[in-house]
Amino acid sequence: MVDPMEAVRRLLDLRHRSRPEDLPPALAGVAPLLGADRLTALMIDYEQISLWPLHGTPGDHEPRKVDDTLAGQAFCTAVTTQADSRMWLPLLHGAERLGVLEVWLEEEPDERLHRDLVVIAALVAELIASRRFYGDAVERTRRRLPMQLAAEIIWNQLPPLTFAANDALVTAVLEPCYDVGGDAFDYAANGDIVHVALFDTVGHGISASALTTLTLNTYRNARRSGLGLADTYRSIDKWIRSQFPGAFVTAVLAELDTTTGSYRRIAAGHPAELHLRRGSTMTALPTPTALPLGLGHMLPRPPGVTEVMLEPGDTLVLYTDGITEARSADGELFGLDRLSAFIGETMRLGIAAPEVMRRLIHAIVSYENGELRDDATAALVQWRP
Numbered sequence: 001m002v003d004p005m006e007a008v009r010r011l012l013d014l015r016h017r018s019r020p021e022d023l024p025p026a027l028a029g030v031a032p033l034l035g036a037d038r039l040t041a042l043m044i045d046y047e048q049i050s051l052w053p054l055h056g057t058p059g060d061h062e063p064r065k066v067d068d069t070l071a072g073q074a075f076c077t078a079v080t081t082q083a084d085s086r087m088w089l090p091l092l093h094g095a096e097r098l099g100v101l102e103v104w105l106e107e108e109p110d111e112r113l114h115r116d117l118v119v120i121a122a123l124v125a126e127l128i129a130s131r132r133f134y135g136d137a138v139e140r141t142r143r144r145l146p147m148q149l150a151a152e153i154i155w156n157q158l159p160p161l162t163f164a165a166n167d168a169l170v171t172a173v174l175e176p177c178y179d180v181g182g183d184a185f186d187y188a189a190n191g192d193i194v195h196v197a198l199f200d201t202v203g204h205g206i207s208a209s210a211l212t213t214l215t216l217n218t219y220r221n222a223r224r225s226g227l228g229l230a231d232t233y234r235s236i237d238k239w240i241r242s243q244f245p246g247a248f249v250t251a252v253l254a255e256l257d258t259t260t261g262s263y264r265r266i267a268a269g270h271p272a273e274l275h276l277r278r279g280s281t282m283t284a285l286p287t288p289t290a291l292p293l294g295l296g297h298m299l300p301r302p303p304g305v306t307e308v309m310l311e312p313g314d315t316l317v318l319y320t321d322g323i324t325e326a327r328s329a330d331g332e333l334f335g336l337d338r339l340s341a342f343i344g345e346t347m348r349l350g351i352a353a354p355e356v357m358r359r360l361i362h363a364i365v366s367y368e369n370g371e372l373r374d375d376a377t378a379a380l381v382q383w384r385p
Helices: 004-012 020-034 070-077 111-134 137-142 149-155 205-224 229-243 335-348 353-367
Strands: 036-044 050-053 081-083 086-093 096-105 162-165 168-175 183-190 193-201 249-257 262-268 274-277 306-309 315-319 376-383
Touching: 004 020, 004 111, 020 036, 020 111, 020 137, 036 111, 036 137, 050 070, 050 137, 070 081, 070 086, 070 096, 070 353, 086 111, 096 111, 096 162, 111 137, 149 205, 162 183, 168 183, 168 193, 168 353, 183 205, 183 376, 193 205, 193 315, 193 376, 205 229, 205 249, 229 249, 229 262, 249 376, 274 335, 315 335, 335 353, 353 376
Parallel strands: none
Antiparallel strands: 036 050, 036 096, 081 086, 086 096, 162 168, 168 376, 183 193, 193 249, 249 262, 262 306, 274 315, 315 376
């Protein structure tokens, strides 16, 4: 007998006393209550290439490619797809794309059942997000290659790739996902202000990840202490110089006022953001406005803070040099012009920002024939009042 509310109640029972691996058998148990033969939670892998059944799913171990499948279409668009009595519903935690819920129904759903399945998918996403830290099933599903220790350290420091609130959206990507060591990003929304930072640490491996960890957490400590941009820069600079003498980190430290569109930032030895308005590239902001973090003591003047007023719909892309300095087989740089054209053309197609970034990082990896010479990280910020 179809009873969606009973399915909801049974899944809610997993909130307090379950492991991530308990979800697949629970989905199998509630499937008949939804008029389904099977429910499968598919998780996106770290490279965002394929969707894989959550570890513990009985009898299903085959991936669904993101490109050219209905499951992948649901992931890319965050919109439900359907073929006869099969459905794929996006698993979203806020704006973060976790994967897709695949539903094998006994017959084509009516409008009411469709709405009920959307609720079930939202609940499954919340369960995955809240229980993932109490076991390794989600991580084991998402990892398709061994992850290096430096990358393990970095990923454990990072926020979700995508965030949307307060009329703003932030979405980021980084590669090589299993061997990244020196790049990082962070964001936070406090009141009307969205804070965004991008860091590129000198070096690679464990030493670089240790420096990145210090940098990222010093940034958060300064931000949570209520420091402004200039004092945040000074705090990070001081701690890097104290703990890693001679080392440095290039960075963009930024704040977006979502009520006015005022964007303020410090470019600490870092490339200028790409600024797009209605698909066109705007004049680049001045850079650098300060020395890299760790070297700030070498100049007597304070770090420069640049301000620009955004218009509704404006997009800013922060990136590390691993993006623009990616090289083709014949040595040609990917370059800023190619980056600008790629972002502009993809956005003009109406593709959502997280999917734009997924496609960008795949383009960078492909440009270097699958072997990145440097960490490549980018964060896209949109003001959408």
